[in-house]
Amino acid sequence: MKFSERLHEKLLPIWRKNHDHPFVQEIGNGTLDKEKFRFYMIQDYLYLIEYAKLFAIGAAKAKDVETMGKFAAMLDSTLNEEMSLHRQYGEKFGITPKEFEEAAPSPTTLAYTHYMLHVGQNGTLADLVAALLPCAWSYWEIGKELSQIPGASEHEFYGEWIKMYSSEEFGQVAQWCIDLLDELTEEKPEEELAHLEEIFLNTTRFEYMFWEMSYNQAMWPTDE
Ligand SMILES: Cc1ncc(C[n+]2csc(CCO)c2C)c(N)n1
Numbered sequence: 481m482k483f484s485e486r487l488h489e490k491l492l493p494i495w496r497k498n499h500d501h502p503f504v505q506e507i508g509n510g511t512l513d514k515e516k517f518r519f520y521m522i523q524d525y526l527y528l529i530e531y532a533k534l535f536a537i538g539a540a541k542a543k544d545v546e547t548m549g550k551f552a553a554m555l556d557s558t559l560n561e562e563m564s565l566h567r568q569y570g571e572k573f574g575i576t577p578k579e580f581e582e583a584a585p586s587p588t589t590l591a592y593t594h595y596m597l598h599v600g601q602n603g604t605l606a607d608l609v610a611a612l613l614p615c616a617w618s619y620w621e622i623g624k625e626l627s628q629i630p631g632a633s634e635h636e637f638y639g640e641w642i643k644m645y646s647s648e649e650f651g652q653v654a655q656w657c658i659d660l661l662d663e664l665t666e667e668k669p670e671e672e673l674a675h676l677e678e679i680f681l682n683t684t685r686f687e688y689m690f691w692e693m694s695y696n697q698a699m700w701p702t703d704e
Pocket residue numbers: 524527528531554557558562615616617619620650653687690
């Protein structure tokens with residue numbers, strides 16, 4: 481069994497919760513409160529700045545030039561394609577790139593990005609890929625599912641978001657990360673696999689928490 485097949489079995493209960501989450505459901509049916517989406521866009525922008533650094537660390541940890549080039553390309557497309565969608569939504573909301581960057585991260589954004597960067601900086605290349613995979617994989621799954629809803633991809637506000645995450649290009653990124661993790665885990669001892677599974681499940685759980693945080697626009701409870 482490929483390692484990704486083992487992970488797929490473990491992630492399914494959490495993915496079901498993602499798909500059922502009101503934030504995801506309401507993007508799909510077009511009823512999501514725009515203030516919630518605005519909050520999400522800002523936090524996601526901050527998230528992507530940190531996430532992109534994982535690709536830079538991946539390039540530094542890669543064992544061959546081809547893998548290094550792939551990480552460099554993903555770093556570029558995150559900063560210049562994915563985040564340009566956020567900047568376009570920002571224009572609709574009147575948020576400048578500077579305001580995006582200077583916004584305060586929520587506790588969930590901080591916890592998720594710091595956890596990934598800790599793993600990426602201190603662990604192996606396989607640890608790093610296990611940490612970043614749930615992000616690429618779960619969004620592609622969600623994008624594909626929402627794109628099946630009639631009219632969802634044409635929705636005047638959320639259509640662009642669905643189109644981007646269901647796109648073939650994002651699918652290829654997710655698949656490349658899956659294949660790399662399968663390759664890096666071939667014939668690895670169970671102890672190492674269990675450690676990777678734990679990292680993978682932690683960031684899978686953080687993905688769910690990100691929807692929850694966005695839906696509730698949750699900042700520090702102490703500041704309310
Ligand atoms: C919390 C959060 N999780 C996942 C993504 C989606 N995403 C981020 S990078 C990437 C792939 C490579 O660019 C994908 C699909 C997001 N935007 N925000």
